[in-house]
Amino acid sequence: MGRPRGFDEAEVVRAAAALFAGRTYDGVSVDDLVTHLGVHRNSLYKTFGSKRGLYLAALRWYLEHEVHPLVASLGRAGDPVRAARLASEAGAGLDFLLLATVERAPVDAEVAAEVTSALHAVDGALGAVLHAGPDNGRRADDGGASSALATAFTAALLGLRLRAKAGGPDTGPDRAGAALAQRLDSTLSR
Amino acid sequence: MGRPRGFDEAEVVRAAAALFAGRTYDGVSVDDLVTHLGVHRNSLYKTFGSKRGLYLAALRWYLEHEVHPLVASLGRAGDPVRAARLASEAGAGLDFLLLATVERAPVDAEVAAEVTSALHAVDGALGAVLHAGPDNGRRADDGGASSALATAFTAALLGLRLRAKAGGPDTGPDRAGAALAQRLDSTLSR
DNA sequence: AGCATTCAGGAACGGACGTTCTTGACTGAC
DNA sequence: GTCAGTCAAGAACGTCCGTTCCTGAATGCT
Numbered sequence: 001m002g003r004p005r006g007f008d009e010a011e012v013v014r015a016a017a018a019l020f021a022g023r024t025y026d027g028v029s030v031d032d033l034v035t036h037l038g039v040h041r042n043s044l045y046k047t048f049g050s051k052r053g054l055y056l057a058a059l060r061w062y063l064e065h066e067v068h069p070l071v072a073s074l075g076r077a078g079d080p081v082r083a084a085r086l087a088s089e090a091g092a093g094l095d096f097l098l099l100a101t102v103e104r105a106p107v108d109a110e111v112a113a114e115v116t117s118a119l120h121a122v123d124g125a126l127g128a129v130l131h132a133g134p135d136n137g138r139r140a141d142d143g144g145a146s147s148a149l150a151t152a153f154t155a156a157l158l159g160l161r162l163r164a165k166a167g168g169p170d171t172g173p174d175r176a177g178a179a180l181a182q183r184l185d186s187t188l189s190r
Numbered sequence: 191m192g193r194p195r196g197f198d199e200a201e202v203v204r205a206a207a208a209l210f211a212g213r214t215y216d217g218v219s220v221d222d223l224v225t226h227l228g229v230h231r232n233s234l235y236k237t238f239g240s241k242r243g244l245y246l247a248a249l250r251w252y253l254e255h256e257v258h259p260l261v262a263s264l265g266r267a268g269d270p271v272r273a274a275r276l277a278s279e280a281g282a283g284l285d286f287l288l289l290a291t292v293e294r295a296p297v298d299a300e301v302a303a304e305v306t307s308a309l310h311a312v313d314g315a316l317g318a319v320l321h322a323g324p325d326n327g328r329r330a331d332d333g334g335a336s337s338a339l340a341t342a343f344t345a346a347l348l349g350l351r352l353r354a355k356a357g358g359p360d361t362g363p364d365r366a367g368a369a370l371a372q373r374l375d376s377t378l379s380r
Numbered sequence: 381a382g383c384a385t386t387c388a389g390g391a392a393c394g395g396a397c398g399t400t401c402t403t404g405a406c407t408g409a410c
Numbered sequence: 411g412t413c414a415g416t417c418a419a420g421a422a423c424g425t426c427c428g429t430t431c432c433t434g435a436a437t438g439c440t
Contacts (some may be wrong), residue, residue, distance in 0.1 A: 005417070024293050026216035030398055040418055041399085051398065098352075102292045103214050105356035116357045152370035155349030156342050162288075162352075163345055166295035167306045180342035183373060195387065220428055230388055231429085241428065 007039045009047060014065075016058035021096035025055060025104055056110060062096050063118050070094075071118075075125035080153070083129045084177035087157040094161045101158075119154060126150045126157075156180055197229045199237060204255075206248040211286035215245060215294055246300060252286050253308050260284075261308075265315035270343070273319045274367035277347040284351045291348075309344060316340045316347075346370055 015037045019028050030051055034041050048054040070090050077083035087094070097118060105112040127150030160177050205227050209218050220241055224231050238244040260280050267273035277284070287308060295302040317340030350367050 023297075024214060024216060026214060026397095027297075029396075031396085041420080042401095042418070043416095045399070046416085098292060101356045102288060102352055107213075107217075112356055119353060119356070148365040148369040149373065151353070151366035152346050152350060155353055155366065156346035156370070157349075158352065159345030159347075159349030160342060162292055162348065163309060163341070166291045166302055166309070176338040176341035176345065179338040180346070183339065216427095219426075221426085231390085232388070232431095233386095235429070236386085 005043065007037075007043065010061070012037050012039050012047075013054075013057050013061045016054055017062040017066075017096060020055060020058050021062070021092065021099065024099065052108075055104075056114075059096070059100055059111065059114055063114060066093055067097060067118050068121070071121045071125045074122065075128055077125075077129050080126075080129055081178060083126060083153075084157065084180065085174075088160070088174045088177050091161075091164075094158065095165065098158060098162055098165070122154045122157075123147065123150045126153045153180075195233065197227075197233065200251070202227050202229050202237075203244075203247050203251045206244055207252040207256075207286060210245060210248050211252070211282065211289065214289065242298075245294075246304075249286070249290055249301065249304055253304060256283055257287060257308050258311070261311045261315045264312065265318055267315075267319050270316075270319055271368060273316060273343075274347065274370065275364075278350070278364045278367050281351075281354075284348065285355065288348060288352055288355070312344045312347075313337065313340045316343045343370075 016033060019032060019036060030041070030044070033039075033051070033054065034044065037044075039047075044054065048057055070086070070093065073086055074083050077086055097115065100111055101115045101119070105115045127147050130150055130153065157177060206223060209222060209226060220231070220234070223229075223241070223244065224234065227234075229237075234244065238247055260276070260283065263276055264273050267276055287305065290301055291305045291309070295305045317337050320340055320343065347367060
């Protein structure tokens with residue numbers, strides 16, 4: 001019953017994620033969304049309820065379709081240097097997570113929950129990479145210090161992307177990530 | 191000539207910095223500023239020209255009076271572990287820098303210039319700390335790898351504060367920073 | 381004392397915001 | 411073929427935004 005919708009909801013959510021990754025939540029107006037998404041105001045509110053509803057949908061789509069695959073490949077990286085290179089190659093693929101963490105998570109509990117969950121996933125992948133050198137399995141228990149190290153590694157990779165956004169392309173976040181990863185490599189240090 | 195102003199400009203700028211550190215640029219309205227700063231609309235525009243003018247003044251005041259002292263103490267920290275502890279103790283003292291970097295620098299060239307300058311200052315302080323163990327001076331030339339490492343260390347400390355803002359106070363950014371700093375300490379690794 | 385200047389207070393501006401409403405065209409089920 | 415239901419299109423809503431203007435009162439200088 002009724003006329004079928006003339007837009008692809010998944011495509012709309014994907015395009016919304018692209019917009020929200022590039023500008024602040026307040027910096028993206030509903031007019032912007034209507035214009036760039038090809039969906040009409042009415043349908044937007046019918047489908048997502050509000051601007052925030054669309055934002056949450058876009059965030060979840062992004063985490064599932066962009067961050068999750070990256071986390072999976074990080075877990076398969078084998079060593080920290082390769083993991084850092086993967087994160088560096090992701091480039092703007094982390095911008096939405098960065099923006100959501102710094103500007104929305106502090107004022108939106110649902111965003112905070114999604115974001116912390118995603119960050120913990122990254123922690124897990126990087127922790128596995130930090131533990132396992134190519135020669136052995138898990139190291140002796142260190143009282144959680146290595147998971148703390150994974151937290152710091154995640155923070156560093158996000159922070160490097162942050163710096164890449166602020167400074168021009170001249171800053172060398174790639175080399176910085178590589179230098180850090182080399183230091184963290186369990187097969188070299190200790 | 192004329193009636194003297196009834197507010198302390200430095201105090202106004204300081205209070206503005208506190209507001210901008212807690213919310214997005216768009217999230218702080220001129221009404222908020224007028225209400226919390228005790229200065230009237232007219233005086234605000236007479237003194238700072240615009241909301242952006244006040245924002246820039248607040249950012250510069252903050253960088254000079256909060257970040258710069260922190261950078262100086264970081265440079266005097268002696269070793270990375272103590273530097274990480276100092277950054278951790280700074281707590282919300284880095285939030286304005288974080289917010290400015292991620293949300294304003296990409297769309298405001300003057301903000302970007304201030305921010306990158308401040309970040310480079312942090313790099314310098316951390317680089318000095320990474321180079322110099324308690325036993326020796328500068329290490330042999332490594333082709334700039336250690337300055338890249340300093341960049342990554344800065345990114346990590348900022349990223350940890352980012353995580354502290356998003357997740358509750360339960361996340362342990364302090365331990366993560368300590369774990370990272372210990373790994374980076376030139377007197378222990380290598 | 382008189383005047384020029386700057387202040388505080390607050391109303392008012394045009395525009396943009398997120399959201400809702402009205403209208404008419406289209407489609408699927410009966 | 412009819413009708414209920416959903417769609418697209420866009421006007422319109424009230425609110426808040428950053429900014430400007432108007433009105434007196436207060437001050438320093440001559």
